[in-house]
Amino acid sequence: MLSYRHIFHAGNFADVFKHALLTRLLSGVSVKEKPYVYLDTHAGIGRYDLTHPWAQKAREYENGIARVWRAKDAPPELEPYLDSVRALNPHGTLRWYPGSPLIARQFMRGDDRMVLVELNKVDYAELKAVFEHERRVAVQLMDAYQALKAYLPPPERRGLVLVDSSFDRTREFDRIVKALKEAHARWSTGMYAVWYPIMEPAPMRDFAADIQRSGIRKVLRLEITVRERDETAIIPGCGMLVVNPPWRFDKEAHPIVEWLAKKLVVSGEGHSQVDWLVPE
Numbered sequence: 001m002l003s004y005r006h007i008f009h010a011g012n013f014a015d016v017f018k019h020a021l022l023t024r025l026l027s028g029v030s031v032k033e034k035p036y037v038y039l040d041t042h043a044g045i046g047r048y049d050l051t052h053p054w055a056q057k058a059r060e061y062e063n064g065i066a067r068v069w070r071a072k073d074a075p076p077e078l079e080p081y082l083d084s085v086r087a088l089n090p091h092g093t094l095r096w097y098p099g100s101p102l103i104a105r106q107f108m109r110g111d112d113r114m115v116l117v118e119l120n121k122v123d124y125a126e127l128k129a130v131f132e133h134e135r136r137v138a139v140q141l142m143d144a145y146q147a148l149k150a151y152l153p154p155p156e157r158r159g160l161v162l163v164d165s166s167f168d169r170t171r172e173f174d175r176i177v178k179a180l181k182e183a184h185a186r187w188s189t190g191m192y193a194v195w196y197p198i199m200e201p202a203p204m205r206d207f208a209a210d211i212q213r214s215g216i217r218k219v220l221r222l223e224i225t226v227r228e229r230d231e232t233a234i235i236p237g238c239g240m241l242v243v244n245p246p247w248r249f250d251k252e253a254h255p256i257v258e259w260l261a262k263k264l265v266v267s268g269e270g271h272s273q274v275d276w277l278v279p280e
């Protein structure tokens with residue numbers, strides 16, 4: 001039984017961070033003419049109505065996309081992401097927020113393909129409706145980790161896999177490390193982006209050490225923190241691991257995460273970090 005519904009969190013700081021980086025990764029894979037596949041293992045519903053009562057419950061987007069969508073001082077690398085939000089809200093009022101599938105859709109060229117995987121039946125149905133007439137978009141009701149086995153390696157041998165778990169089960173970090181190792185064994189040249197929440201220091205150290213021991217090379221780690229740790233369950237920040245990032249992505253990610261950490265900070269000082277968890 002899946003209780004997590006992303007609409008409660010849509011457009012929050014974590015979405016902004018993840019989607020801003022996602023656009024840079026996608027523009028990196030689109031540089032070469034050869035077709036690629038985008039596999040989204042935890043796809044959600046594709047498009048979020050921020051006026052929906054569930055999105056209104058905690059109004060998390062107010063400390064996220066609402067702070068940045070019309071910023072004039074954003075680094076130029078962020079423009080494609082901000083443009084995709086503006087395009088959904090042409091009248092100047094923020095109502096719609098694009099999920100990862102819709103963001104990825106804007107990069108697709110004629111022969112590229114997307115596979116969108118979602119395990120929640122209701123969310124799956126909504127996602128399927130968004131991409132109903134799209135021949136090159138496959139929407140699957142399936143477990144993320146099964147999907148990694150079913151779809152990798154892709155026939156194109158080029159592409160990006162986004163693993164964006166809702167972390168609503170215990171030991172999700174362990175599950176992700178195992179799945180990433182298996183996926184990488186099947187397809188070592190693929191690009192993988194794995195989003196994660198920043199939890200207590202001990203599990204974060206274990207996660208980093210497990211990746212370092214995994215045998216996977218070329219792993220870039222990007223993180224932001226936007227609030228001080230307190231007694232609430234609210235995470236102070238989040239991160240993304242990128243395996244086989246595009247050329248120069250490490251350099252261009254710096255100004256993006258630095259700017260976001262400053263814009264999205266809620267308490268304390270916003271911090272950002274980009275480093276090679278495992279070099280080449």
Ligand SMILES: C[S@@+](CC[C@H](N)C(=O)[O-])C[C@H]1O[C@@H](n2cnc3c(N)ncnc32)[C@H](O)[C@@H]1O
Binds near residue numbers: 101123
């Ligand atoms: C963080 S949300 C995804 C948001 C989406 N990637 C985006 O950026 O717009 C995580 C999604 O994963 C789904 N989910 C949870 N466990 C899953 C699993 N084992 N396999 C596939 N989907 C799962 C949830 O229903 C939820 O919609």
